[in-house]
Amino acid sequence: MYERTEFWTEGASLWLPPQGSTTAHEIDALFNFILWTSTVLTIGVAVGIVYLAWRYRRRSPADRPVPVKESKALELSWSIIPTLLVLVVFFWGFRAYVGTSIPPVDAYVVNVKGQKWFWTFEYPTGLNTDELVVPEGQPVKLVMTSQDVLHSFYVPEFRIKMDVLPNRYTYVWFNAPARGVYQIVCTEYCGTGHSNMGGHIRVVGRDEFYEFLRTGGGDAGADLPPAEYGEQLYTSKRCNTCHTVDGTSATGPSWLGIWGQPRPGSTSGVVDDNYIRESVLDPAAFIAPGFQPQMPSYEGQLDDRAIGAIAAYIRQINGAATPADLAPPGGAAPADTLGTADAPEGGAGDPSEPVGLDEAQQNE
Amino acid sequence: MATTSQAATAVATAAYPPGHEPVHNYLKEPKGIKSWLLTVDHKRIGIMYLISVAVAFAIGGILALLVRAELFTLGPTLMEADTYNRVFTMHGIVMVFAFIIPSIMATLGNFLLPIMIGAKDVAFPRLNLASLYIYWLGMLFALSSVVTGGVDTGWTFYTPYSKETGTFVLMMGLGVFIAGFSSILTGLNFIVTIHKMRAPGMTWNRLPLFLWSVYATSIVQILATPVIGITMVLLALERALSIGIFDPALGGDPVLFQHFFWFYSHPAVYIMILPAFGIISELMGTFSRQKVYGYRAVALSSLAIALLGFLVWGHHMFTSGQSPLSSVVFSMISFLIGVPSGIKVFNWLATMFRGSVWLQTPMLYALSFLFQFTIGGVTGIMVGALAADIHLHDTYFVVSHFHYVMMGGTVVSLLGGLHYWWPKMTGRLYNERLGKLSALLVFLGFNMTFFVQFIMGSQGMPRRYYDYPDMPWMQPLHQLSTVGSWILGLGLLVVLVNGLWSLRRGKLAPGNPWGAVTLEWSYCTSPPDPHNFHRTPLVTHGPYDFHAVLGGDGAGDGHDPAPIPDVAVGAPQESVSVEDGTTQPTQPK
Numbered sequence: 001m002y003e004r005t006e007f008w009t010e011g012a013s014l015w016l017p018p019q020g021s022t023t024a025h026e027i028d029a030l031f032n033f034i035l036w037t038s039t040v041l042t043i044g045v046a047v048g049i050v051y052l053a054w055r056y057r058r059r060s061p062a063d064r065p066v067p068v069k070e071s072k073a074l075e076l077s078w079s080i081i082p083t084l085l086v087l088v089v090f091f092w093g094f095r096a097y098v099g100t101s102i103p104p105v106d107a108y109v110v111n112v113k114g115q116k117w118f119w120t121f122e123y124p125t126g127l128n129t130d131e132l133v134v135p136e137g138q139p140v141k142l143v144m145t146s147q148d149v150l151h152s153f154y155v156p157e158f159r160i161k162m163d164v165l166p167n168r169y170t171y172v173w174f175n176a177p178a179r180g181v182y183q184i185v186c187t188e189y190c191g192t193g194h195s196n197m198g199g200h201i202r203v204v205g206r207d208e209f210y211e212f213l214r215t216g217g218g219d220a221g222a223d224l225p226p227a228e229y230g231e232q233l234y235t236s237k238r239c240n241t242c243h244t245v246d247g248t249s250a251t252g253p254s255w256l257g258i259w260g261q262p263r264p265g266s267t268s269g270v271v272d273d274n275y276i277r278e279s280v281l282d283p284a285a286f287i288a289p290g291f292q293p294q295m296p297s298y299e300g301q302l303d304d305r306a307i308g309a310i311a312a313y314i315r316q317i318n319g320a321a322t323p324a325d326l327a328p329p330g331g332a333a334p335a336d337t338l339g340t341a342d343a344p345e346g347g348a349g350d351p352s353e354p355v356g357l358d359e360a361q362q363n364e
Numbered sequence: 365m366a367t368t369s370q371a372a373t374a375v376a377t378a379a380y381p382p383g384h385e386p387v388h389n390y391l392k393e394p395k396g397i398k399s400w401l402l403t404v405d406h407k408r409i410g411i412m413y414l415i416s417v418a419v420a421f422a423i424g425g426i427l428a429l430l431v432r433a434e435l436f437t438l439g440p441t442l443m444e445a446d447t448y449n450r451v452f453t454m455h456g457i458v459m460v461f462a463f464i465i466p467s468i469m470a471t472l473g474n475f476l477l478p479i480m481i482g483a484k485d486v487a488f489p490r491l492n493l494a495s496l497y498i499y500w501l502g503m504l505f506a507l508s509s510v511v512t513g514g515v516d517t518g519w520t521f522y523t524p525y526s527k528e529t530g531t532f533v534l535m536m537g538l539g540v541f542i543a544g545f546s547s548i549l550t551g552l553n554f555i556v557t558i559h560k561m562r563a564p565g566m567t568w569n570r571l572p573l574f575l576w577s578v579y580a581t582s583i584v585q586i587l588a589t590p591v592i593g594i595t596m597v598l599l600a601l602e603r604a605l606s607i608g609i610f611d612p613a614l615g616g617d618p619v620l621f622q623h624f625f626w627f628y629s630h631p632a633v634y635i636m637i638l639p640a641f642g643i644i645s646e647l648m649g650t651f652s653r654q655k656v657y658g659y660r661a662v663a664l665s666s667l668a669i670a671l672l673g674f675l676v677w678g679h680h681m682f683t684s685g686q687s688p689l690s691s692v693v694f695s696m697i698s699f700l701i702g703v704p705s706g707i708k709v710f711n712w713l714a715t716m717f718r719g720s721v722w723l724q725t726p727m728l729y730a731l732s733f734l735f736q737f738t739i740g741g742v743t744g745i746m747v748g749a750l751a752a753d754i755h756l757h758d759t760y761f762v763v764s765h766f767h768y769v770m771m772g773g774t775v776v777s778l779l780g781g782l783h784y785w786w787p788k789m790t791g792r793l794y795n796e797r798l799g800k801l802s803a804l805l806v807f808l809g810f811n812m813t814f815f816v817q818f819i820m821g822s823q824g825m826p827r828r829y830y831d832y833p834d835m836p837w838m839q840p841l842h843q844l845s846t847v848g849s850w851i852l853g854l855g856l857l858v859v860l861v862n863g864l865w866s867l868r869r870g871k872l873a874p875g876n877p878w879g880a881v882t883l884e885w886s887y888c889t890s891p892p893d894p895h896n897f898h899r900t901p902l903v904t905h906g907p908y909d910f911h912a913v914l915g916g917d918g919a920g921d922g923h924d925p926a927p928i929p930d931v932a933v934g935a936p937q938e939s940v941s942v943e944d945g946t947t948q949p950t951q952p953k
Binding site: 004026036038061067079090187190340 | 392445446449467516517518522523524525528529530554612613616617618619651652654655657658661683684685688691692695696699700702703705706709710711713714716718719720722723731734735737738742745746749750751752753754755757758759804818819822823824826827828829830831832833834835837838840841879909910911
């Protein structure tokens with residue numbers, strides 16, 4: 001199955017990636033025409049330079065060349081012919097642009113959200129994923145918007161690109177006939193993680209696609225203990241873009257060494273489940289000292305189970321995991337009531353004790 | 365044809381007005397650092413600009429070497445992402461605003477314009493000095509932003525990122541705003557000078573083509589630069605006061621910033637290239653000893669490019685979300701503007717036809733320009749084609765295109781012009797062998813750095829990437845480009861060494877080592893007198909009438925040679941030879 005791991009991959013030429021979409025060949029035809037006429041012209045100029053410089057080289061310092069009689073016909077022809085050539089190229093570019101940028105009416109619509117520094121794809125079924133999975137041979141239209149600054153959605157193998165803006169929807173469309181994994185890159189500078197904002201389009205068979213829609217691409221973590229599910233979410237939801245788990249600070253604080261620690265500037269006092277929940281849903285409410293307000297909200301992107309799993313994972317790496325964190329689901333999971341969580345009140349709790357949520361709580 | 369003895373007699377009997385012998389040139393008098401810093405002499409101002417832009421180029425160049433070095437391997441090589449983002453941003457800002465915009469106009473333009481038209485100075489000499497001071501002030505603000513951590517928005521400052529980033533956008537924007545006035549006032553000065561101060565006989569049709577370019581560029585500088593000033597003010601207000609013009613949360617539009625920005629920055633690229641075109645005309649004429657083919661076409665095409673340049677800014681925004689209809693219109697006009705540039709290249713090539721081509725260092729740079737600008741131009745056609753640009757926008761293809769025109773074009777032309785006018789400006793000859801070596805290294809290094817970037821771009825490599833984890837197979841291409849940058853840097857170092865060496869140890873330059881016939885060569889000593897001329901010149905021939913001025917050999921067009929200039933040369937011609945064994949052309953007989 002196709003995935004580009006080297007320069008000389010099947011279908012790639014010196015100048016262009018393989019044609020992964022049904023419209024790529026139209027772009028390539030124009031590109032190749034301009035490439036070859038340009039090559040001819042450039043070589044012509046180079047040959048002209050070398051020939052004329054050699055043929056008319058100075059033979060003596062006393063050389064006094066006779067003034068050349070200028071030819072209006074020559075000047076006119078090298079004005080008119082290039083003008084005609086550029087008009088041809090313009091029309092070709094215009095036609096190909098119109099022909100390739102209008103999506104078919106039966107295109108399958110997926111919403112795309114770009115934010116610093118990852119893409120999220122939302123299907124008509126409500127499924128949210130970080131990898132775009134589509135069926136082969138199906139026109140797909142991506143309706144895109146940004147959560148923060150300008151980004152740009154570019155898939156070189158499909159020859160599609162459009163900026164992603166915070167105040168509007170923009171769109172691209174494609175139809176990928178061959179199965180494989182195709183590369184998405186962000187191509188509008190957006191800060192620290194701009195070059196790490198890649199993604200994948202996985203083109204699969206139709207059955208596999210329906211399976212994916214049904215199961216959410218294995219993202220539901222249905223069979224995983226909360227801590228393991230949380231570990232999976234750590235990469236699949238791109239928390240790793242800004243948070244390490246080894247203690248080093250990055251754009252955000254590390255997840256190692258924070259559980260149960262005091263959090264200054266807050267009345268509840270410690271990093272606990274509710275702090276995690278608040279950080280995920282309303283990160284701007286409290287910025288850890290020494291860091292910038294960079295984290296976007298995950299409201300609507302992480303359900304209660306996912307948030308609980310992340311907290312479980314954080315507990316695990318901090319050596320504070322509870323039996324419930326490590327127990328596989330299916331059976332009453334004792335701590336599965338985060339949905340009604342309120343912030344714990346008062347001073348530092350004991351990190352080794354699970355923060356029970358059946359205590360009387362008050363919001364912060 | 366006059367004999368050597370007659371020429372010697374002419375040298376011996378030509379009298380300098382007392383106190384205006386060649387030793388009393390503009391470099392030597394008046395003396396003292398204060399006389400330089402408070403000068404109104406266009407030549408001294410040009411030299412001070414030259415030193416300033418050379419420093420800016422060195423800083424921008426080191427930043428470029430750092431960018432390329434970081435990309436040598438996957439993952440962090442020398443620095444982290446945030447540092448890299450500042451480095452590439454500062455590379456762009458320094459190179460665009462501190463270096464290339466003033467590069468030719470403020471250095472060679474200042475030095476040559478009055479001399480080429482037979483005037484004593486520009487129309488407003490004190491305003492000229494003010495332009496220099498304003499440029500320095502702008503650079504001071506920019507420098508203060510750099511030392512406090514710099515900016516990480518890209519030189520294009522796109523919103524919303526430039527609104528929210530914690531780096532020192534305000535200081536930098538202020539620096540750009542202030543420096544813009546330098547550009548505007550220089551343009552104003554030059555236009556008035558060309559209109560009002562030409563010597564008798566210097567008709568518009570006898571203007572050297574360099575000055576037609578300077579004139580066209582001055583128009584663009586005056587009309588376009590205010591827009592970047594306003595844009596920077598708006599960005600500053602947006603950051604400081606959240607006026608909400610670009611912030612969507614406050615009802616603004618981030619794409620509006622792009623329209624404002626590119627409305628200046630596209631004409632700005634014509635500010636960068638038009639003077640370079642002018643230099644190439646001079647070099648092709650002199651080193652083919654043939655008039656530039658199609659004088660009128662070359663002159664008028666500069667004006668056409670200057671004016672059309674205001675109508676194409678949207679071709680930087682094809683994928684920005686602007687309407688497809690406007691993209692179509694911008695694409696169409698962008699193609700039309702390619703035609704006058706192409707015409708120039710053909711005219712310059714034809715200049716060599718039936719000429720006497722002398723492959724000295726300035727000519728080598730000029731020929732490199734022809735090749736590299738052609739590549740830059742045709743790749744501009746490529747990105748102007750709508751459907752192709754969808755694939756190529758914001759990739760290394762665009763980066764390579766603009767480096768081909770800005771560096772392979774403007775910088776190479778500037779280097780050619782510097783070598784050409786070096787004897788006139790300094791009174792010294794640079795070392796010709798080192799000069800040729802530098803031209804070769806710059807040519808090889810430049811093409812090695814940037815040609816592969818076209819391929820990287822069309823294969824999908826995005827711009828402004830600190831790392832390329834999704835395309836690790838790009839690494840060998842990055843490495844090739846980085847090694848090229850080292851060769852390019854070496855070539856530029858040779859230029860610097862050659863220049864500095866010549867100031868101490870270079871041979872004294874004659875008045876006209878190249879056998880050119882424009883006023884700076886035929887009526888000025890090397891270096892010039894503080895007032896340029898001893899008497900107002902009377903112009904009786906065109907700028908490329910070599911056959912007329914240098915003496916006919918019987919096969920010419922029958923015109924009498926021009927009178928022997930009334931300014932003797934700095935050293936007797938017969939005793940001057942260049943180190944590599946080539947001979948200088950003989951003086952007018």
